[in-house]
Amino acid sequence: MIRLEKVYKSFDGKAALDGLEFQVDKGEIFGFLGPSGSGKTTTIKMLTGQLKPDRGHVEVFGQDVSNVTRPDLLQRIGIMTDNSNLYPRLTVLDNLNLYRSLYRVPIRRVKEVLEIVNLEGVEKKKTATLSKGMKQRVLLARALLHEPDLLFLDEPTAALDPINKERIHEGLRQLKANGTTIFLTTHDMQEAETLCDRVALLNGGRIVEEGAPVSLCQRFSDPIITIELKGGQVVTFENARESAKAIHDYMVNDQIVSIHTDEPTLGQVFIQVTGRNLA
Numbered sequence: 317m318i319r320l321e322k323v324y325k326s327f328d329g330k331a332a333l334d335g336l337e338f339q340v341d342k343g344e345i346f347g348f349l350g351p352s353g354s355g356k357t358t359t360i361k362m363l364t365g366q367l368k369p370d371r372g373h374v375e376v377f378g379q380d381v382s383n384v385t386r387p388d389l390l391q392r393i394g395i396m397t398d399n400s401n402l403y404p405r406l407t408v409l410d411n412l413n414l415y416r417s418l419y420r421v422p423i424r425r426v427k428e429v430l431e432i433v434n435l436e437g438v439e440k441k442k443t444a445t446l447s448k449g450m451k452q453r454v455l456l457a458r459a460l461l462h463e464p465d466l467l468f469l470d471e472p473t474a475a476l477d478p479i480n481k482e483r484i485h486e487g488l489r490q491l492k493a494n495g496t497t498i499f500l501t502t503h504d505m506q507e508a509e510t511l512c513d514r515v516a517l518l519n520g521g522r523i524v525e526e527g528a529p530v531s532l533c534q535r536f537s538d539p540i541i542t543i544e545l546k547g548g549q550v551v552t553f554e555n556a557r558e559s560a561k562a563i564h565d566y567m568v569n570d571q572i573v574s575i576h577t578d579e580p581t582l583g584q585v586f587i588q589v590t591g592r593n594l595a
């Protein structure tokens with residue numbers, strides 16, 4: 317669906333993308349994670365034809381990205397970024413209807429997308445009167461309206477409460493089940509861990525780690541095994557292979573209350589890899 321090879325982009329002589337390379341396959345939820353200023357939005361702009369690379373190759377739908385603004389390809393893409401805007405004096409329905417007519421989408425689809433984002437019943441409200449989180453959900457509904465094959469979501473749940481966040485997650489999983497490819501940026505590592513098939517960790521305009529969240533966490537896992545024994549004693553082993561015999565002995569003698577291995581969260585991996593916090 318997406319392929320980048322050695323992509324460079326500078327602003328005022330300062331590199332925003334510095335040899336960026338990655339690939340996104342059809343039907344996956346791909347998490348593009350990085351601290352502020354690492355190049356996430358620049359990449360999305362490039363993949364949606366809003367910005368040209370200085371050097372390198374960018375492909376979307378197997379075609380050079382310069383074709384992406386062609387109406388037939390644009391029709392296959394949905395975008396929700398922080399520079400997406402709603403018309404504040406128009407109602408939710410009128411905002412969606414504007415896009416509906418652009419993409420020739422049937423009216424019944426409005427109800428479907430409002431259901432996905434948990435916004436039934438607000439069709440007649442002017443968007444200026446909505447909360448930040450509600451506006452965010454209208455933007456997401458608008459991005460979904462024409463049932464795109466490829467969806468770019470830049471921090472889609474940033475302003476949402478946990479219930480709406482979970483509802484959106486369910487909606488995104490459903491879209492994935494129907495074959496939609498989702499390119500997602502988020503600062504919420506728990507969201508990335510539960511939602512994404514694969515994540516790429518971006519730092520300074522290049523990928524520093526990539527993989528399924530679970531395998532990334534395992535790769536960075538601290539191999540310390542902590543065993544709590546009956547009677548309250550706690551023993552730790554630093555090397556699982558060498559300590560197998562001792563652990564086995566505790567087991568056959570029925571001395572063990574609990575065994576615990578320390579696996580870092582994706583957030584901890586991120587901080588370790590980038591040396592930066594996620595805020």
Ligand SMILES: Nc1ncnc2c1ncn2[C@@H]1O[C@H](COP(=O)(O)OP(=O)(O)OP(=O)(O)O)[C@@H](O)[C@H]1O
Nearest residue numbers: 327328331332350351352353354355356357358359
């Ligand atoms: N139009 C522009 N003009 C000048 N510099 C820019 C422009 N767009 C981006 N940059 C710079 O490029 C770098 C990458 O910015 P980008 O917006 O892609 O980061 P980001 O990872 O999306 O950050 P955030 O998480 O804060 O949204 C930053 O140093 C930013 O200041």
